[in-house]
Amino acid sequence: MKKAKITLLVAFLGIVLALGSSCKKSNSTPSMPQTLYDSLGGTAMVPDPAMQGAMIEKGRLGIRSVVDSAIFVIAADTNINGYFKVLLQEVSSGNLSGFNALSKNLTDFFCVATGAKNFSYTGKDMVSAHNPATNPRMNGKAMNDDFDSFVADVVVAAKKNGLPDYLIARLGTIINSVRSQVVQA
């Protein structure tokens, strides 16, 4: 009789523990993987070093720093700088310079691609932007080698900005995801 009581108690405790652990599991929210944008600082606001008195999201600042460095590397890279001659256009009549326009456009694009929520890319989609038939500014179809040079230049820029290798790898994956849209030759 006593043995049966103990068995019953153990069985009851086992059920309680099992239910408790299963409830715990169902209540816990699955951890969302952090976006690359979040890894770079996300939406935390920090002073913008390029604009006195202005604030900028830390994630965007990180992206813009890499983009700006990449623009320098690309401008001095004879493999692909032919595509980016507009960079060397000077400011005139209140127009934004080619440098600033390219920096903003690429930063917007990478912000959205890396998971930013507060920005939007309003330029052409990657296929249309790189198709000479739909974009007269594209003076020829981009080759795989051109794209490789672009990726290499961005990696150089990311390293210059002290990005750790695992974040560079994630950035590389994002860039490579549009390779088939950019390379149309």
Added chain:
Amino acid sequence: MRSKTVVKSVLITTLVLFVILVVHIIWVTRPIRNNAHNIAMARIDFQAPLNDAQGKAITQWLYAQKGVTHVLCNTSSKIAVFTFYPSQVNATQLASQLSRYMQIPATRYLPAKEEIENGCPVISVSTQQKIEQLTHWFIHSVNN
């Protein structure tokens, strides 16, 4: 009575035109604050091979110039690129001064209008973006 009205209209028109002229003069002669929106980029092509020491010297010399904000010298492509404020420095003059300082033939690369027009696919913008840029430019012009 009619001549009075004509004189009055002429006076008002002249006054309005004068005010517009004054506003225009103030607008075009206002001091431009240097920021990310009026920065420009220039490229200097060297016509001789560069070694690492020369690359460093070029970078240091450019950084020492007023109005130059960032420099990168690629010795393998014999190209130096830098950003600068056009209101503070003339990049073409800087290129010839640098050429003299380094004693290496060098010229500033300036793309032709046609090259700019079919240069960069990323710059090709949508109408929405053009409106955004115009609004952005207007707000910054007013702030400055």
